[in-house]
Structure formats: C-alpha cells, structure tokens
Amino acid sequence: MIRKYGILFSLILVFIGMALITHFKTGDWSFLTPENLSNLSQQITQTGILAIGMTMVILIGGIDLSVGSMLAVAGITLASTAEIFEPLGWMGPCLAILCAILAGTALGAVNASLIARFKMIPFVVTLGMLTIARGIAYLVTGSQSIRTKADLFKTIGVDTIDKILFRWTHHLSDIPAGVAAEFASRNYPQSIWIEKYVDDLFLPAILPGGAANIGKIDRDHSLFPWFTVALFVAVFVVWLAYFLRSCRKSAQHGASAESARDIAIKIALVAAGCAFGGWVFVSHQGLPVMVLIFAVIALAGSFLLNRTVFGRHLYAIGGNKQAAHLSGVRVEQCTFLVFTLMGFLCAVSGIISTCRAQGAAPATQGILAELEAIAAAVVGGTSLMGGVGTISGTLIGALIIGIVVNGMSIMALPNPIQLVFKGLIIVIAVWIDARTKRGSR
C-alpha cells in the first residue's frame, strides 16, 4: 500500500511538513492559503511542462540539457515577433505564438535528427544546443529584454478561466459608459480595468448588502468561479465513470483484479485530490489559464504513455533498445518524435513563462530549467537508465520541489540556502527511491 502510493505519500508528508515549518518560522499559515497554493501551481507550471517532455526523453534512455535555452529562444521569439506583428491587431499575438512554437519545435527537431538519424549521444548533442540556443536568444534581441503588451499574453499569464468566460459572456462593449470613463480617468491598464469591472459587477450580485460592501470585501472573494467548480466536478465524474467501467471490464475477463479495498482507496484519493484542488482554485479566483494548459498537457502526456502504441514503444526502447528494435519498434522514428516533442513543450513552457513575466529576457529566462525538469522527473521515480517512469510520478516530483521552493521563499531564506536545499531534495528523493526498490526485491 505505502509502496504503491509511496511517492504520493512523500508528497503529502512534504506538504504537511512544509506547512508546519513555515508556520513555526513565520507564525501564520500563509503557506496554506488558497492564494499561495494557487500561486504555487503557477510557479511549477513552467518546470512541470518541461518535465513531462523530459520524462519521455529519459524514458527512452536519453537526456535533454538544452531545454532551458530552447525555452528562452521560444520566449524571445514570442516577444519579438509580437512587436513585429503588432499592426495586425488581434492576429498579431496569435501569429507570435505560432512563431514561438515553430522556433522551439525546430530546435527540438535539430536535436532529434542529430540523435536519431546520426546516432549521436543525446548528452553531447543537447549540451551543444544548450549554448547554441542561448546564444541565439541573445542574438535575436541584441541581449535586451523585451516586454510583451498584448492582452492575449496577459490572459495566458495571469488570468483565470472564470475571468475569461465572464468577459466573453458580458461583452466588453456592454460596459456602462460611466464605469469605463471612471476607470479610464484613473489610468488603470486594461487588464486591471477589467478585473475591477468584474469585481464591481459581481459583488453586489452575490453578497448581501449589495454595492455598499464593495470597498470592504477582499477582491479574492469577489468572483465566484462557477466554471472551475463545474470543471473539477466534471473531471471527477468522468474519471469515476471511466475507472469503474475499466474495473468492471477487468473483472469480466478474470484479470488479477484489484480488490474492493484498493478500488475504494483509489477513488478516495482522487476525490480528495479533486476536492482539495477545487477548494484552492475556487477560493482564489478560479483556475489560472496556464495551469489549465499544464493540466491538459499532462493529461495528453499520460494518455500518450499509457494508452498508445507509441508510448508503449518508448518504454520498450528505454528497457532494451536492441530487443525493441527486434520486436518491430521503429527506434529511430520514436527517438526523433520524442526529442521534437521536447522542443515543442519547451516552446509552450517558454510562451507561458514569458506571458507570466510579461516579457522575455535572454539572460535569465529558463536558466537551470533543464536541471529542474530532470530533477522533477527523477524525484518522481523516472529512472535515468530508461524504461521506468510515469507522468503522474513526474507531476508529483514537480510538486514536491515546488512546495519546498515555495516554502523557502515564504520563510524568506536567502537564495544560496534555497539552492542547497533544492539539491538536497533531489539527492534524498533518489536515495529513498533506491532504498525502497532494493527492499522490494
């Protein structure tokens, strides 16, 4: 039981431990506030998306050291093409996103073809790409940082889905002239302007006391995120239906079926997870767009690995390359796809991190991101020897590291100490993993 959910168990331990430590250190429960936890989920998004690709790369026995630099190139591409395409109106940002994705994927494809076609060692190829791509990022901007201005980017970087839906359902043009004039006169930038508008419109509707209370109420409680509620409920219901169907089917053809207790535990865990996640996001303005993107990518990655022939072939390649080849696995093709996919995910991550920071900086963006991604995968149980690893494990790995980093920031530990602890977490996690595996043998 503990072995099966061992990694989940460590996540819960780290979470509770960090809550207590921060409490003793700071005297309040700021770590446990929905605001902080929602923020934490956004902090791990950049690394998390990279770690999903990295899991696949490591799974086939490879490694990609260039993800931080490819991420930076994608970010810079986004910011600089957005400037160029600015005259195109709403199409500009969309084209910029497309360019960024193309840039990241293309760099990934360069890695991929050197590794798959020319049989070069992934470590060396990506080590080269690490500096090449970083150099490109500097060259594109002449070493300058670029700010992004478009609303679309702000939406991706800071908004929640509930806010977007609200905006869609209440067309912006419907904003009463008086409100608009008032905000315009205060010189709010547009996004805050909308946020304010949302708050003002919602508060009277859902709170007793109406418009009179506006000023007194914390803005966090202003917009009740129905959509996020619906989403979490729907996710749980769909998962439950699928899971029970799968259990029934297994039982039908006499599988070594899971016991009723195992099934109950699993359902309870997922329900608890959904409830907790739901509580966090519902209590703080709804599900951030970037976290939704992260979740969708994680789901897709998990589906790819667990349910598709391609995913199964990745495990085969990592498990025994020669045997995989002789079992009809197209090793070259799969390797190419995995490293290209890694480039694509770097681009997505780069776009998100640029949107969150509202700008791209060649000198700082994605620095050490490769190490964080590898660490998340490894802490989550992915074997550097290849053939062993799961997306869910990697997500938990990313969370564990994220929690520790977040907690340390709350305690305001100096950065050098944070670095040391971050490294320790990785080593300890791998050590525990090795111990438990030896025990089970």
Added chain:
Amino acid sequence: MTVALEMREIVKDFPGVRALDRVNFTIEPGQILGLCGENGAGKSTLMKILSGVIPHPEYEGRILIAGAEKRFRTTKEAEQSGIAIIHQELSLFPQLTVAENLFMGNEVARRGVIDWDETRSSAVRLLERFRINIDPDDLVSDLNIGENQLVEIARALSKNARFLILDEPTSALTGEEVVKLFSILRDLRQSGVACVYISHKLDEVKELCDAIAVLRDGRTIGEPMPTATLNKADIVRAMVGRDIAHLYPRVEHAPGETILEIKNFSVDHPFLPGERIIEDAAMHVREGEILGIYGLMGSGRSELLTAIFGGFAPDEFSGEVFIRGNRVKIQSPCDAIRAGIGLCTEDRKILGLFLEAGLDFNISIAALGRFFAGRGVVDRHRELETVRESIRTLGVKTPSEFQTVKNLSGGNQQKGLLGRWLLSRPSILFLDEPTRGVDVGAKSEIYQIMNRLKMENKGIVMVSSDLPELLGMSDRVMVMREGRLVAECAIGDATPEKLGALATGNV
C-alpha cells in the same frame, strides 16, 4: 574430510515465492558434484547464497566450511574462503583485454600501481596452465562466447579456489571446448578442488560428475546419487517428478508449398570493409516444416536469421527474399513482422526481453500496433485478455501477468518470449536457440508448441547448438560454416558425426 563445505537448512523467500525450502547440501574436496533441477528449482539461488551474491542476512540457514560457520556478506568474502563461481551470465568486461579481465579485482600491483609486464606474463602462464589458446592482449569483445567462458573459468581459478561452482558452463561451448573444460576440471579434482557443476545437459553431468544432487521446487530430492549406478531417466524422473517418455516428440506432417525462399543472400561484416559474415546464402522453408540450421558459434547462423528479419541496416545486406513466391523487401523488423515473419532471438536477456518490465508488456509488444490498437490507441482490456490466454496455453508459471520478467525463471522467460512471437501471428517463425538454458520440463513444452505450429502449417526455422534437439525436432537440416550454407541433409541421413564433420569442415 574436515574441509567439506556444507549448507544446512537454507531457506530463501522472494516476493510471492519460496525459492529454497530447507535445502541441505554437502561437498567434499576432490569431488565433482552435479547439481540438477528444472529452471526455477532454485539451483542458481542456492549458488548465489553460497558465493555471497545474496548476502548473509537475506536468507536463513547456515553455511559451514570445515565445520566453521561462514557468513558471506560480499562475494569478496566468499572468495577469501576459497569459493569461486562462474555465473550463467558472463560477467567479463568486453572493452578490456583478456589479461585485464583475468586480474580484475585481483590486480598485480605494487602500492596501487599496476605492474603490466607481470600482469601479462601471469596471464600467459594462467592460460597456458589450462591450455587455453587465447592472446591475453585480445579484447574480450573480440572473443566468441566459448572463448569468453574459458577466460571466465581461468579467472575464477586464478584466485586459487578450493570450491568452484560452474553454472551452465557449456551452454555456449563447442564439443571440442567442452572436452577441454572437462579435462581441466578433472585435473582440478586431482589437486583436491571441490566442484559443483550445474547443468541441464544430463549426458555431460553423468560423464563428468561423481555424484548428482537434485533440486525440485526449492527442495533437495533425497541424498546425492553416485553417477555410476544412475541412468539418465532416473535423473529426469527425480528432476521433474515424472517420466518424460519422449523427449523429442516429433510429429510426422506432410509439408506444403514453399513459404519462404532466399537467394544470393549476403551480409557485410560490421567492422571489416569488404568482408562478409554471410556469403551468398540460399535456402527455402515449406509450410508445416521445421528446418534445422546447425553450425558452430560464429558460423553466422544467428546473423542469417537476423538479417532476413531486417535486424541489420538496409545497406549492410543484399539478396532476394520471397514469401509464397512474391519478392518482398524487408528493411526493418517492422517490415518483417508485417510480412508474417517472427524471430524469437537467442540470448533472451540481451536481445529478447525487457527485464524490468512486466510479463504482459513483454508478451504483447510485437503485436501491439496490429492487433490491440485502433489508430495507435491500445485496447488494454483486449490486450490483457489475450496475454492471459497465452500465459495459460504456454503454461508460464508466474504469480500474475504483471510479474517483472527479471524475477521469472529461465524456462518461463523463454516461454514468455515465445508467447510474444506467437501473438504476432507469424506464418514463418525463426527460433534461435529456443531451449538454451531451459529445463527439461519446459523444453518438452516448447517442443509441443513447435509441433503445434507445424501442424498449423507454419514454416519454422530453428537454429540450435544442441544436436540431439536439432536431430530430434527438424524435418530437414542445413549446415552453416563460416558464413556459408554448406550442406543440406534429409533428417533420415543426418547423424551427429556427419553434421559435426560438415560444420567443422572435416569431411
């Protein structure tokens, strides 16, 4: 007889399995004791305990040498007590030279600095002592498997072992090498070394050993039996607990049309430009026929099958392949599987299995894309159903279909590998050493499967170094020598002497 080695009441549990159940075992100096048992009977586990591979507190029971209890926590400690083991899986370092391998962990050095001249001359002396004709400066990766084995034995003996354990030492040796090994072992017996000889080759065991101990399902069956009074059937009965009346149950079946034909088939040498490892091979297989291919190690038997199967890069081989009379172009194993060919590889741990993955994964991998998936998405339920079915029909002994393959015995691993290729529904099946390192019971079950496939009109090509098996199961035999298919015999004309002569070129 005070320096006898005893193992008392040894118990070892693996998750879900009791591998050894109160095993007792004694061996005295100057004795060669054969240890027989089916795969999974616990022979290798017992020897791992004895040699410190499984360290002291992980098992129960006692090990006594000359009456004193020993608790080996490392292989080094076992070595210091004079126990040396030669594992079934070779443990040499392929990138190092023979001399370096011989003294690995036991270097000829002064204050940590290796004396290479002395290393080399010691190596020469050691190899000469056992009349092994290998240059100590050769890289181990350039040796064939038989030579590897001899180096390994020389390495074990260099440590002045008093108790030598050999686990399946002859499975990859040629007849000549076996004779050499036996004479070395007899010399050692003369000089007072005690030897445990584990093998499935009962003829060899009977010829070499003074007594035979039998393990079955983790228990010792009776006392060691002196070989003088034993016959093979007695040993087999003790091993499997039943008679195996017909070891090679060949069925007569009229072959049909030619299903696979190759012409002018050549394969380039991977390292030496201009050289070829297969030269101008031609052969055909008919439906419902087992074609046996015999040849020495390194004669190109496995390479021939691998090349036809598309296992080499397309620019490394040339030739024509016809399936049912139609020319096909096979450039990768993927093409071959689609064309209806299966290759059950030799050396299952290196070329065949995904050892860290489950049995289900291992069985379904070659059939996934074609039978269990629509648009690339695997239907896990259908897959598992089929896998379970195949585990049942093949008689794989496993606690569950998700069992990690590493933890299965050799025979069950081999059945799983065979299961993989049956699941891909080939019409032509290549079997490369299908029963190497497999116990008698599993062997006979594998033969039954081959017969069933033959009756289903599949074309089967079997490569085997085991002559009785080859002669017992094939309908036709071809002999390979130095990359050429040199002769073909109808099964009625084939005798071990004739095939041996053809394979070595002493016609």
